[in-house]
Amino acid sequence: MQPSNTEPGVDPQSRCCLHVRMRGSFLGLVVVRLWMSGDSMDPTDSGRSGDGGTGFLDVLDPGAVRDPYPEFARLRRQSPVLRRASIYAGAPASYVVYRHDDVTRVLRDGATFSSAVIADGMREVWGRKIIVGMDAPEHQHHRALVSVAFRQRTLARWEESLVGRVVDELIDQFVDRGHVDLATEYTFGFPAKVISGVLGLPEADYQQFQQWAVGIITVFRDWDNAVRCSNELRAYLERIVEERRVTPRDDLITDLVTAELDGERLDDEEIYSFLRMLLPAGIETTYRSSGNLLYLLLTHPDQLDAVRDRSLIPQAIEEGLRYESPVLLTARLTTKPTELSSISIPQGAVVTAMVASANRDPDVYDDAETFNIFRDEHQHMSFGTGPHLCLGMHLARLETRVALNALLDRLPGLRLDQEAAEISDAHIQGDSLFRNPTSLPVEWDHSNTVS
Numbered sequence: 001m002q003p004s005n006t007e008p009g010v011d012p013q014s015r016c017c018l019h020v021r022m023r024g025s026f027l028g029l030v031v032v033r034l035w036m037s038g039d040s041m042d043p044t045d046s047g048r049s050g051d052g053g054t055g056f057l058d059v060l061d062p063g064a065v066r067d068p069y070p071e072f073a074r075l076r077r078q079s080p081v082l083r084r085a086s087i088y089a090g091a092p093a094s095y096v097v098y099r100h101d102d103v104t105r106v107l108r109d110g111a112t113f114s115s116a117v118i119a120d121g122m123r124e125v126w127g128r129k130i131i132v133g134m135d136a137p138e139h140q141h142h143r144a145l146v147s148v149a150f151r152q153r154t155l156a157r158w159e160e161s162l163v164g165r166v167v168d169e170l171i172d173q174f175v176d177r178g179h180v181d182l183a184t185e186y187t188f189g190f191p192a193k194v195i196s197g198v199l200g201l202p203e204a205d206y207q208q209f210q211q212w213a214v215g216i217i218t219v220f221r222d223w224d225n226a227v228r229c230s231n232e233l234r235a236y237l238e239r240i241v242e243e244r245r246v247t248p249r250d251d252l253i254t255d256l257v258t259a260e261l262d263g264e265r266l267d268d269e270e271i272y273s274f275l276r277m278l279l280p281a282g283i284e285t286t287y288r289s290s291g292n293l294l295y296l297l298l299t300h301p302d303q304l305d306a307v308r309d310r311s312l313i314p315q316a317i318e319e320g321l322r323y324e325s326p327v328l329l330t331a332r333l334t335t336k337p338t339e340l341s342s343i344s345i346p347q348g349a350v351v352t353a354m355v356a357s358a359n360r361d362p363d364v365y366d367d368a369e370t371f372n373i374f375r376d377e378h379q380h381m382s383f384g385t386g387p388h389l390c391l392g393m394h395l396a397r398l399e400t401r402v403a404l405n406a407l408l409d410r411l412p413g414l415r416l417d418q419e420a421a422e423i424s425d426a427h428i429q430g431d432s433l434f435r436n437p438t439s440l441p442v443e444w445d446h447s448n449t450v451s
């Protein structure tokens with residue numbers, strides 16, 4: 001499928017492809033939702049009527065891109081600011097940026113690149129006041145209030161009592177077996193349990209919470225179900241929020257209801273929007289990033305051996321995030337005409353910042369296409385940058401560190417199960433928005449297992 005648009009900045013070789021086949025949720029989904037909210041849009045029409053570079057509606061395609069990085073490298077060189085053709089009359093102009101310096105500028109210059117595009121798309125599911133869709137000054141104030149709950153110091157309390165317990169319980173289920181698929185029995189399970197614990201929800205409610213969480217995070221596959229789950233979760237949370245106002249406890253909901261700045265507190269809408277956004281923000285990302293890191297270490301046994309003494313784990317986590325970002329992109333809307341890499345961009349254009357491509361930019365990283373936990377430069381864009389820098393990054397790092405440590409502690413000689421990996425063709429794949437391993441079959445020295 002070749003784009004027909006030949007305007008400046010439009011890449012003639014671009015396929016319907018990587019950055020437009022949106023299917024999941026979280027950040028990129030909002031762009032899709034915005035697109036689909038056009039009056040004449042019929043999602044079942046799905047752009048199959050020919051694409052001409054308008055493949056945003058290929059969202060219903062399951063999407064299984066194995067390696068988008070050669071295409072990203074070509075685009076960084078040839079079309080670093082890619083103009084996408086419009087899908088329908090009246091759609092905003094759309095650009096995708098691939099280079100590290102352009103992505104940095106888009107994410108740091110909130111006055112020119114507004115996050116409102118995210119709020120517009122997701123209001124119905126997450127609520128009216130979502131932090132990731134706010135601009136200054138509202139964003140600064142809101143962020144200052146909620147960030148209390150995410151300070152590194154505050155998070156330390158979850159390490160043993162919650163995250164350590166959750167991952168140990170999961171390992172208990174398979175430790176005596178000698179082999180397991182970590183993607184289905186480990187990485188998928190722990191982030192939802194951790195978020196539920198961080199929020200301080202009663203354990204008895206976990207299954208119901210998980211159903212709502214799955215409904216919300218699979219929003220794009222079933223929008224109506226996501227809205228229903230979101231409304232039910234809000235009704236459920238109202239009771240918990242009221243309880244915490246009366247009887248504060250040591251949990252994130254208490255932190256949110258008691259947070260105060262210059263005599264102001266978060267209002268109810270802000271609290272419920274924030275809590276509902278935490279599900280996609282905190283679950284989808286972390287299960288994918290921990291799976292990607294495990295896949296990369298298991299398929300680079302020398303580097304897996306190097307982390308066994310644990311001192312290299314922090315830099316392995318950062319290199320895993322750089323090399324295989326779980327979230328490929330985020331989006332902004334221009335508030336005025338601007339220019340990126342000498343391409344003019346009009347006011348009111350949607351600009352997609354391809355953070356995964358920025359992470360492999362050879363202008364910034366030596367030997368950028370190689371996974372190497374020993375490299376000196378570990379700064380990456382996977383948590384974003386600028387005013388919306390991921391608030392949950394310390395929690396995500398903590399979860400990944402505890403999850404990896406527990407595996408190394410309890411499964412001696414942990415290694416890829418080569419035969420199972422070949423049979424299942426284990427690899428990392430994704431759509432235009434997320435990437436994660438298809439499976440993670442492992443084995444270990446069963447007789448030395450630490451029960």
Ligand code: HEM
Nearest residue numbers: 131132281282285286289330382383384388390391392396
């Ligand atoms: C490896 C895991 C994670 C990745 C890769 C990730 C990625 C990101 C990115 C790229 C952004 C910026 C979006 C933008 O600029 O438009 C972001 C923002 C955010 N993330 Fe994460 N995230 C992760 C884990 C988490 C976790 C565990 C939580 C909370 C439990 C969380 C909560 C948030 C919040 C609240 C924001 C919005 C911050 C703001 O708008 O000021 N994230 N995340």
